[in-house]
Amino acid sequence: MTPDTDFTPWPEVLARTYREAGYWQGETFPAWLAGLAGRYGDRAALRAGDLTVTYRDLHARAGRQAAHFAAHGLRAGDRVVVQLPSVPEFFDVLFGLMHLGARPILALPAHRAGEIAFFCAHADAAAYVTVDRHAGFDHRGLAREVRAAAPALRQVFVLGDAQEFTPLTPPAGLPPVPATPGEAGGVALYQLSGGSTGTPKLIPRTHDDYLYSVRASAELCGLGGDTVYLAALPLAHNFSLTSPGTLGVLHAGGRVVLAPQPTPDVTFPLVRHEGVTLTALVPALLQVWLHVARRDASALASLTRVQVGGAPLSPDVARAVPDVLGAEVQQVFGMAEGLVTYVRPGTAPALACTTQGHPISPHDEVRVVDDEDRDVPDGQPGHLLTRGPYTIRGYFRAPDHNARAFTPDGYYRTGDIVTRLPGGALRVTGRHKDQINRGGEKIAAEEVEHALLRHPQVAAAALVGLPDPWLGERSCACVQLHPDPAGPPARAVARDLAAHLRRLGLAAFKVPDRFLILPDLPRTAVGKVDKPALRRCAQAAPDLIP
Ligand code: J2J
Known part of the structure; x- marks a missing residue:
């Protein structure tokens, strides 16, 4: 029999545990x-412009x-x-x-x-x-x-x-x-992975596991009928859909207000008009909100909490939230594959601003390991592995990738580097996966590199992330061209490569912010592109914006 590559089930013994614990309720x-x-x-469930649903x-x-x-x-x-x-x-x-x-x-x-x-x-x-x-x-x-x-x-x-x-x-x-x-145990929908490979991956989420994450998120965030949630991020994203997101707010009988744009010119008047109490932002967007609110935050009086997640949040920016927005800040670390951690409401600011909180479920299993998958002690950084009642066991139709992305005993290799503090809170300190987090939008380096290599002039390509004060990171494509003494100047090449990526139909956020044309790419001893060296080189190089 050929194995089913569409959906990887949880082992039956764990499935039974999750049902018995009341996490999987058999509801579609x-x-x-x-x-x-x-x-x-x-009751009003949705507000969009003048429409009430x-x-x-x-x-x-x-x-x-x-x-x-x-x-x-x-x-x-x-x-x-x-x-x-x-x-x-x-x-x-x-x-x-x-x-x-x-x-x-x-x-x-x-x-x-x-x-x-x-x-x-x-x-x-x-x-x-x-x-x-x-x-x-x-x-x-x-x-x-x-x-x-x-x-x-x-x-x-x-x-x-x-x-x-x-x-x-x-x-x-x-x-x-x-x-x-x-079937509640069947696939309800597919989320998309931020990814680190050449092709995006589909994440099958079941009714049982997805609804559990929604219910549990709504409860631990204390949502109720009086919650008015502004959906500022894209509705399809796992954060704004389920952490606790629009589905969590609906579960609690609250009201969801749809923002056509996430920027303060659109959202601040909506917060005032609709009496919004809660919203979820990525750090890049939070910075824009803070910038505008420093001049005038009078529209935000009803706001009691702002959730921030999707990308690293600097403690200084987090600390500014209560003063400038007049709301509590709640960090959320999550992934469309499953695991979500929340700083619990009411946590002291010293911890709330510097950690990403605890997992949703007592049955979320978290391991922090070294390069050989050996557990590291609390307080030391390591690779975050996780499995649990709402973390997938495999991507859709990706057997080779699944063999690498999951351990034999079913832990998902998140690609994040974290430290577990005494008491169990997680702090995200880095990333191992070859991904760029551009203001919360994830770019798999390999996907862009493959696309660049389809250009006839490109001999080698590597995408790296560079620090950016607003986005957290922006992307830089380091490119080695086939020798051509009569070739066009670097800026024209950069423009041409950006146009090539758009022609291939890549989302605009994946088109590199900068290009660096090099005679050859630095390599490690085993011949792999040396990305840390490239990052240093790209930071020192003059801007080459397509
Ligand atoms: C640092 N990195 C973070 C955080 C996610 C809730 C919240 C976010 C997502 C999400 C989500 C981070 N600090 N607070 O699905 O339900 C990075 C990590 C992680 C990757 C997942 C949710 N919060 N990240 O962002 O699938 O690298 O989900 O592995 O888009 O974003 O990205 P994504």
């Missing part, structure tokens, strides 16, 4: 949503969206790539697909044809759901490219002006269909 998302509609009925509406809209998808041939088990901005329809699609037993693959609005076509082809997606235009970009053009590259794609649904594609909005009067019964 459609049942959960129906429960919310019953419990919270006419109640809990009852949210459930009915999912049923109608499911009916619309079914009328266009989607069925239980189909995988569907979803790429929507912060609009209420995101939830119609998410819950509508799950209502049907279909499985959303949650792409980010910033993804372009290269990524979307890969997700569609790799997952044999039945459909792609997108918007007509967003942030000046026409997603229908992208859809045309994707359709040519992914022949299994049966449908493209477009929100707004669909042109030749199928309109996403169900026709008026379409009655909801009943939910397709599903």
